[in-house]
Amino acid sequence: MIRDPYQDVWVRFHSLSESKRYAEDESEYTVVLERYNTVLDELFAGADVYVITPLWTTEAEFLATSEERDRMRPRRDR
Numbered sequence: 811m812i813r814d815p816y817q818d819v820w821v822r823f824h825s826l827s828e829s830k831r832y833a834e835d836e837s838e839y840t841v842v843l844e845r846y847n848t849v850l851d852e853l854f855a856g857a858d859v860y861v862i863t864p865l866w867t868t869e870a871e872f873l874a875t876s877e878e879r880d881r882m883r884p885r886r887d888r
Contacts, residue, residue, distance in 0.1 A: 812862065823849055 813820045825842045826833065833839045850859065 823845070825831075825845055826838060833842050
């Protein structure tokens with residue numbers, strides 16, 4: 811929902827080697843945290859930062875909260 815309306819500023823960083831998506835042990839979690847902190851330090855030093863975190867839910871829960879989801883959906887015309 812965010813990538814399309816903000817495609818001019820959208821970026822994705824691969825956190826682990828070989829585009830691996832999820833850390834499986836403490837050493838990989840350490841690598842991910844170090845890489846995230848490096849990127850954030852370089853991109854946002856001295857600036858306001860907005861952090862977006864995923865919310866995992868079932869389809870039924872997602873549909874039940876559609877009014878709130880729509881209210882919070884980013885819009886370019888705001």
